[in-house]
Amino acid sequence: MADRPDNRGMIRRFWDWFWGPTAVLSVGFTLIAGFLAGIFFWGGFHWSVELTNTEEFCVSCHTMETNLGEYRETIHYNNHSGVRAICSDCHVPHEWSHKIKAKIMAVKDVYHEMVGTINTPEKYEEHRLQMASAVWRKMKASDSRECRNCHNFDYMDFTLQEVRAASEHQRAIDSDMTCIDCHQGIAHRLPPSYLEEYEKVLEALSMTPSSRRLAAADHEATQFYLRSRSE
Structure with missing residues (x-):
């Protein structure tokens, strides 16, 4: 109990020293040092964020092995132009x-990853539809x-595309559709009953006021396309 006043006094002295004018270093030096420290901090933070964007980082988890295998069989991984889209x-x-x-x-x-939600092929397949639906909705x-x-x-340039692709892209423009309406399985294998699940995604978004403009405007056109795929 007796040492509390001393502790408060020490904290007070530190606080005054921290905010008080420097007696050794010039204000200019302090500002420059702070500016450089900020640059190093921001550079380190940006480097860390970009590191988590690399393909090596994304697939470093055991549970991503299934994703990686499927991705390597798609046009986003291997194509005639050599341009790749990573995770x-x-x-x-x-x-x-x-x-x-x-x-x-x-x-x-x-x-x-830590609790092993999808750490086996069986668990992965069990959650595949749920994971896909979350990405589609986003x-x-x-x-x-x-x-x-x-x-x-x-x-x-639609003249360089296959006839069907050019036709579908033009219809997507005319109907205000978006990429994911047609390309759900572009990088990963589609789960069973994916069309029914995507229908639920559309219905859920069309009932959300903030998303109504995006979801409701092209709902009919998208429904027509989904039905044509299931036939």
């Missing part, structure tokens, strides 16, 4: 605020934001 290109936004939000949300993936709500980092209707 972060499709799952991490480029815009800073959306990127940081995605990184924070990814903490749940670390948790599920991409539908964002108007396929990550797809549009590389693909843009404005710069597509």
